[in-house]
Amino acid sequence: MQRSTLLASCFLFCFFGYAQKMAVKKVELAGEKIVVHYDLEDGNPNNEYQISLYSSQNNFATALANVTGDVGSEVKAGSNKKIVWAAREEIGPFKGKLSLEVRGKVYLPIAKLNNIT
DSSP: OHHHHHHHHHHHHHHHHTOEEEEEEEEEEETTEEEEEEEEEESOTTOEEEEEEEEGGGTTOSOOSSEEESOEEEEEOEEEEEEEEOHHHHHOSOOSOOOEEEEEEEOOOSOOOOSOO
16 A cells, blocks of 8 residues: 555656646737747756647648747747747638637657757
């Protein structure tokens, strides 16, 4: 009984020790672009993330392509992150409601090569 309690306690400590949190702070329209402001918190400053933006226009099926900013591979945790989406370029003229979703997962490259000449 004590052994299973100890294992469960270790599992919970490991699970809660490295929790991540993403919060969208603001979404704004800037001309023909949509800007999503978010914070990404992580207890491990070495983690990098794969961040993508999705829209309800295609039922959140594929990530949006015409995006810049703190999006894509190797995004570090921090506050005041920003994704700029060129909406008109990607979906053309659009009328109606549109929902956005920011998704992130820990980015684990198979190999990372630096300073190759």
